[in-house]
Amino acid sequence: MKILQTPLKDCYIIEPTVFVDDRGYFFEKYNEKKFEEFTGMNGHFVQDNISESSYGVLRGIHLQKGEHAQAKLVSCLEGKVWDVAVDLRENSPTFGQWFGIELSAENKLQLYIPRGFGHGFSVLSKTAVFSYKCDNFYHRESEGSVKFNDPDLGIDWKIAENDAILSDKDQNAPSFKDRNF
Template identity: 85%
Template sequence: MKIKETPLKDCYIIEPTIFEDERGYFFEKFNEEKFEQLTGLNGHFVQDNISKSSYGVLRGIHLQKGEHAQAKLVSCLEGKVWDIAVDLREDSPTFGKWFGIELTAENKLQLYVPRGFGHGFCVLTETAVFSYKCDNFYNKESEGCVKFNDPDLNIDWKIEEKDMILSEKDQKAESFKERNF
């Protein structure tokens, strides 16, 4: 496992070591001990979630607030997504900045999104299966959502807005300036 820093404080790309032969491949998707050793961060996860979406589905920008904040380790198991993390921690040197990465079944990369960040992704292939490991349990009352097209964030989602498919919640999200996190 290799850990690569992103431009955002405490947000990391995790690249697995892949062993391939004529039978296929094997890789260790996550190792808590190695993760903590390489990042100095807690890598204990308590909930795994999987979503399947079609081309153009944009999920985000989501977060859990307060004591229910979640760090996430995300990956794409099938297809391709454009994944983004937004630093919403007001005391952070990278507050209000975002980072995007293409996660695919082929590249097997993962993104560690720390607590206090917003997270979202957009599906770039016909379908995609997406995996989230979370270090805290989901709590509906602690949900937060920032507008995907907020001009203050100016996120490039890699597809045109006319092709995006959004939930009602994501369509009604708060602006970055209105945030209540």
């Protein structure tokens, strides 16, 4: 397993070592001890979520704020997504910057997104099954969001904007300047 730093402070790509033979494959998806040794950060998770979406679905940019903030370890179990993390920590040297990576069932990559980051993804395949491991429990009243197409962020979602399928919440999210956290 390799843990690679992204251009965003405290945000990591986890690349597993995959063992393949005529029976299929095996890999260690997560190892808390290795993660903590490399990053110096607690990687204890308390909640797993799964979503299924079709091509063009864009979920984000979401976060949990305050004492209910969540770090996430995300992966794509089926299909392919463009996954985006946005540093929304005002005291961070990478505040307001974003990083995107293709996560797929084929490449088996994961992205660790620390607390204080926004997160979203767009579905690039016909369908995708997406997994989120969270280090804190979901709390509806602590939801925050930023508009997916905010010009101050300039995120490339790898799909045409008119192909994006959005929830009402995501369509009406505040701008980066007017964020609600």
